[in-house]
Amino acid sequence: MSLRKMLRAGVLLLAVAPLGACALANVASEPAPDLYVLTAPSPQAPDGTANAAAQIVVETFSAPAAVDTARIVFQPSPNEIKYYAGARWSDRAPRMIAALAVETLHNTGRFPAAIGSGSSARMDLALTGDIRQFAATRPAREGFGQAGTEVRVMFFARLLRASDRSIVAARAFSASVPSSSGKMVDIVAAYDAALGQVLSELALWTLEEGAKAFPKRAGS
Numbered sequence: 756m757s758l759r760k761m762l763r764a765g766v767l768l769l770a771v772a773p774l775g776a777c778a779l780a781n782v783a784s785e786p787a788p789d790l791y792v793l794t795a796p797s798p799q800a801p802d803g804t805a806n807a808a809a810q811i812v813v814e815t816f817s818a819p820a821a822v823d824t825a826r827i828v829f830q831p832s833p834n835e836i837k838y839y840a841g842a843r844w845s846d847r848a849p850r851m852i853a854a855l856a857v858e859t860l861h862n863t864g865r866f867p868a869a870i871g872s873g874s875s876a877r878m879d880l881a882l883t884g885d886i887r888q889f890a891a892t893r894p895a896r897e898g899f900g901q902a903g904t905e906v907r908v909m910f911f912a913r914l915l916r917a918s919d920r921s922i923v924a925a926r927a928f929s930a931s932v933p934s935s936s937g938k939m940v941d942i943v944a945a946y947d948a949a950l951g952q953v954l955s956e957l958a959l960w961t962l963e964e965g966a967k968a969f970p971k972r973a974g975s
Contacts, residue, residue, distance in 0.1 A: 788843045791943045795858035798955035800865055800962060807962055809879035809969035810868040811860065815853040818886040822848050828890040842939050848889055859954040865962050880965055884912035891942050905933045906945040908953045914964050924964040928953045
């Protein structure tokens, strides 16, 4: 390399280096967001309900792009989506919900096996569906909760035969829970309660419909 080219390369390196250093400094100075997790409920099946004979895989539910994120959704109106600043879920919402759904099925103590998608195990049923709403909202009616904020969770679930993907049953599930204040911890608590209601109903419905599709053999 000629002396002139070496000098030119050195000048470029000196010009770029401060920019890189500034970018790294900006990244390091950004405050880390607060991370939040939700919990799986432990629904109790009615007395006399038989244990499931079918093994089930829970697939990650589809979701609109605005919900398919780790950011926590605030929907002030039907036509507007915002996110809470400085707060995140520990994972993308659909992945987090799928993991909690598997845990909820386990917590019933009624399924021989319940796993998440990605396993090579042969299963009898697949639980899938759509996340229609997973957001904190401002209801139109006055006086709903101290902060005027409620969390709404809405799924449309499908139970499929794993062998041929035929639909065994389908149903919508929804819940609304008011937040006791505008603090993030109380809004997350409302998310936890609303999702817990939906997952509990979903698990018991899956148990009932799965028993119809795969009745337990006598003596088993």
